[in-house]
Amino acid sequence: MSRRLILTGNDAAAEAMRQIDPDVVAAFPITPQTELMHKFAEHVADGEVKAELVLVESEHSAMSATVGAAAAGARSMTATSANGLALMWEIVYIAASYRLPIVMPVVNRALSGPINIHCDHSDTMGCRDTGWIQLYSENAQEVYDNILQAIRIAESPEVLLPVMVTFDGFIISHTAEVLEALEDDIVTKWVGEYDPKYTLLDTDNPMTFGPLDLQDYYFEHKRQQMEAMREAPAAVKKIGKLYGEISGRQYELIERYQLDDAEFVVVALGSTCGTAKVVIDELRAQGKKVGLLKIRCFRPFPETEIAEAIKNAKAIAVLDRSVSFGAPGGPVHKEIKAALFGTGSTAGLVNYVYGLGGRDISMDHIKQTFADLETIADSGTPTDSLRFLGLRE
Amino acid sequence: MREKTWTEIPIGGAIEEAGNADAYETGSWRTYRPLWNEETCIHCLRCWVACPDSSILISEGKMTGIDLEHCKGCGICAFECPVDPKAIEMKLETDVKNG
Ligand code: SF4
Ligand code: SF4
Numbered sequence: 001m002s003r004r005l006i007l008t009g010n011d012a013a014a015e016a017m018r019q020i021d022p023d024v025v026a027a028f029p030i031t032p033q034t035e036l037m038h039k040f041a042e043h044v045a046d047g048e049v050k051a052e053l054v055l056v057e058s059e060h061s062a063m064s065a066t067v068g069a070a071a072a073g074a075r076s077m078t079a080t081s082a083n084g085l086a087l088m089w090e091i092v093y094i095a096a097s098y099r100l101p102i103v104m105p106v107v108n109r110a111l112s113g114p115i116n117i118h119c120d121h122s123d124t125m126g127c128r129d130t131g132w133i134q135l136y137s138e139n140a141q142e143v144y145d146n147i148l149q150a151i152r153i154a155e156s157p158e159v160l161l162p163v164m165v166t167f168d169g170f171i172i173s174h175t176a177e178v179l180e181a182l183e184d185d186i187v188t189k190w191v192g193e194y195d196p197k198y199t200l201l202d203t204d205n206p207m208t209f210g211p212l213d214l215q216d217y218y219f220e221h222k223r224q225q226m227e228a229m230r231e232a233p234a235a236v237k238k239i240g241k242l243y244g245e246i247s248g249r250q251y252e253l254i255e256r257y258q259l260d261d262a263e264f265v266v267v268a269l270g271s272t273c274g275t276a277k278v279v280i281d282e283l284r285a286q287g288k289k290v291g292l293l294k295i296r297c298f299r300p301f302p303e304t305e306i307a308e309a310i311k312n313a314k315a316i317a318v319l320d321r322s323v324s325f326g327a328p329g330g331p332v333h334k335e336i337k338a339a340l341f342g343t344g345s346t347a348g349l350v351n352y353v354y355g356l357g358g359r360d361i362s363m364d365h366i367k368q369t370f371a372d373l374e375t376i377a378d379s380g381t382p383t384d385s386l387r388f389l390g391l392r393e
Numbered sequence: 394m395r396e397k398t399w400t401e402i403p404i405g406g407a408i409e410e411a412g413n414a415d416a417y418e419t420g421s422w423r424t425y426r427p428l429w430n431e432e433t434c435i436h437c438l439r440c441w442v443a444c445p446d447s448s449i450l451i452s453e454g455k456m457t458g459i460d461l462e463h464c465k466g467c468g469i470c471a472f473e474c475p476v477d478p479k480a481i482e483m484k485l486e487t488d489v490k491n492g
Contacts (some may be wrong), residue, residue, distance in 0.1 A: 099405035160404065198407050208408035220399035221406050228404075 002180040002247070009172035012037035012140040012179055012221040013079065013105045013165075014297065016147035021049045022103075022225035022277045023074035023194070026065035028056050030084040031117045032169040033107040035299055037079055063088035063095065070100035071209045073154045073199025075151070075191075079104065081169060082109035089127060095162045096131030098209060099197075102162040104132075105147060108270065108321075109169040110357045119169040121270065121321040125331045131225050133159075133232055136269040136300040137167040137275035141179040142296075145249055148182070149239050158233040160230050162195060163320065168271040170358065229300045236297050253302040255294040256309050258284060262291025264373040265310050265347075267336055268319040269295045272354075272361055275386020290370050295332065304337040315348040315373035319389075321355045329386060348376035354389035365389040415463075419446070423466030425483040427459050434480035440470035 013036045017025070027037040035126045044053045054069075057225060062078045069076040069154075085106055095102050106124050110116040114128065124134060133153060137143045143165065150163040167173060182190070198207055213221060233253055244250025255273070258280050259265065267274050273294040283290045293310055295302075310316055318337075321332025327334060333351035340349070352369060355361050369389065376382045403409050437454050441449040450457045450463035459470075471481040 061470075089464075095437050097405065197404075205409070206411040209405070211406060211408055213406045216396055217406070220397070220402055221404070223399040224402075227399075353432065 002182055004178060005180055005181050006176050006286050007140055007144075008035070008174055009137075009143045009167050010036040010107065010174065011039050011148055012144040012177075012181075013167075013179055014043065015189075015286060016144045017077060018043045018049055018180070020077075020148070020151055020191050021188075022075045024066070024069035024078045025055065026056050026062040026076070028059050028062045028079045028080070028084065030059070030107055032082045032173045033079050033081040033084070033105070034052045036105060037106065038194055040081040040177065055075070059084035060091060061391045063091035066102050067091055067095050067098065067100060067106075070095070070102050070196075071098065071198070072201050073153075073196040075194040076082060076100075077104060079105040079107070081107040082111050082117075085123045085127065085324075088112060089130070092127055092132065093130045094210070095273065097221070099228070099238050100158040100162060102380045103150040103154055103158055104164050105143070105161065105167045106164050107173045108166050108189045116338070116357040117169070118269060119171050119271075119321070120356045120358065121166075122323070124164060124166045124288050124343075126323070128299055128331060130231070130306050131161065132299060133161055133163040133229075133236070133297070135163065135165050135236075135297055136295065137165060138271060138294065139179075140167075140172060140175070140177040141181050141249070142215055143167045143172060144179055144181060144253065145243065145247065146296075148190060149236075149243050152239045152242075153235050155194065156206070156231075157165045157197070158231040159228050159235045161225070161232065171271045173223040174341075179251075182247060182385070190246060195382065230301050231365070233297070233302055249267040251296065253295075253297040254305055254309060255292075255296060256258070257292040258293035259309055261294060263289040263310075263314040264292055264370050264379065265291050265313040266319060266366065267293045267316060267332065269332065270321065272319060272321070272366075273382060275361060275363055276366050279370070282363075283367070283370060288370070298332075301335050301339075305336070306336065307339045307343045307345075308354060310347070311343040311345045312334075313345070313347045314377040315350070317350050317352055317369045317373055319352050319354055319369075321353075323353060324355070338381070348373070348377060348380065348382050350382045351386065353386070353391075358384070361389060381387045406438045418462050420460075420462045420464055422488055423461075423464060425466040425468055426461070426486050426489050427464060427466070427468070427470055427481045428484055428489070429456070429459055430480045430482070433476055433478060435476055437475060439473045440481060443446060443473045445469065
């Protein structure tokens with residue numbers, strides 16, 4: 001039995017957290033994440049969860065408290081956005097390095113400055129190399145589903161890495177949607193008892209976390225983290241399949257929407273995928289061979305699956321909601337380009353930067369993108385490989 | 394000690410074995426070496442109390458020597474030694490090695 005609820009993305013995340021009932025949650029407010037923890041704090045105040053809620057004085061402390069709790073053997077969570085994530089960056093890197101299976105919803109918001117509270121992906125893309133697994137969500141349903149799966153992914157013995165579940169600020173976080181939530185007892189069984197690999201509180205087996213690691217062993221520890229990332233895709237897929245069995249909603253690393261015979265492909269992540277799907281349905285009805293590659297799991301980057309999914313396309317548009325300043329293209333674009341290297345793909349590849357600071361992306365923008373792709377396919381390689389959607393030029 | 398490969402060590406830099414700092418030779422960092430003079434030592438054990446690296450070796454209430462595998466050469470023991478002339482003298486490692 002599942003429950004149909006009307007929830008915002010933030011409330012969906014808080015609902016998942018209520019059902020997970022982690023041992024420790026550290027919280028510091030930042031728009032647009034604030035309401036997520038506000039809602040969770042209500043669950044704590046109402047006695048619906050047993051979680052220890054630690055109200056800290058900054059995001060740096062939020063992640064520090066989460067790391068400390070996780071090292072002590074507690075199932076630990078926190079959540080943040082934008083500058084909050086930037087402030088906790090130092091400890092974000094440490095959480096992954098210490099192999100602590102923390103789960104953190106991140107409500108995507110543009111990094112300052114100038115100060116802006118609306119959605120783009122500069123925050124989570126900025127820490128794509130911190131060693132965290134990153135799952136991007138298309139809507140409130142996926143926020144809920146991804147958080148429940150993230151616990152199992154993070155705690156998989158062959159993985160033991162923290163997981164960031166991202167969703168678009170305001171577009172998802174503050175929009176009410178109908179979604180299906182699982183019953184409490186099913187979630188309790190799904191997440192199970194947390195059995196930490198190490199715990200500082202086990203006095204019979206005293207151990208040390210975070211000692212000095214110099215020229216002699218630091219390199220080996222980084223190699224281990226790389227291996228955990230290499231194990232992660234199989235875990236994400238296995239857990240996505242198992243989740244399908246209890247929810248009816250199966251998840252993979254990527255979603256192939258009308259992709260099998262697609263000649264013109266848009267690559268995106270987050271809420272824009274929803275917009276793209278509506279456009280694709282319209283264009284398909286007109287007989288156009290268009291499709292979407294949605295990247296759910298950006299870290300680890302499922303290179304082989306992605307290359308396989310788009311290698312026969314005639315033209316590909318990669319949509320980036322952030323900028324990698326000075327680099328040849330946005331973060332998603334660069335990875336797609338690298339994934340296609342050696343596949344023999346002759347597709348015209350174009351990068352569209354869009355939606356910075358919450359600038360709206362409309363169906364017309366995506367229609368324009370597909371129209372551009374047809375032109376590119378007719379004329380060969382695009383002369384300009386970096387374009388903008390919604391920018392006043 | 395043979396250094397282990399990445400598949401042989403605990404993940405995340407965790408140390409599973411309590412007290413294994415003993416196996417880590419930190420004495421090589423030293424600039425000055427404490428030289429103990431058994432003749433003038435009165436076995437007050439002030440140096441043993443003060444040493445931050447637990448490198449003063451004792452047995453049955455008497456000082457027996459200095460653990461040079463862990464002593465980092467801070468000189469606190471020599472500073473604290475109450476006898477005159479001091480029973481611990483700090484000497485440059487290079488001078489000790491070069492005789
Ligand atoms: S020099 Fe410092 S570390 Fe070495 S024995 Fe003396 S007090 Fe201990
Ligand atoms: S402080 Fe000096 S006299 Fe006292 S035990 Fe140490 S070396 Fe001997």
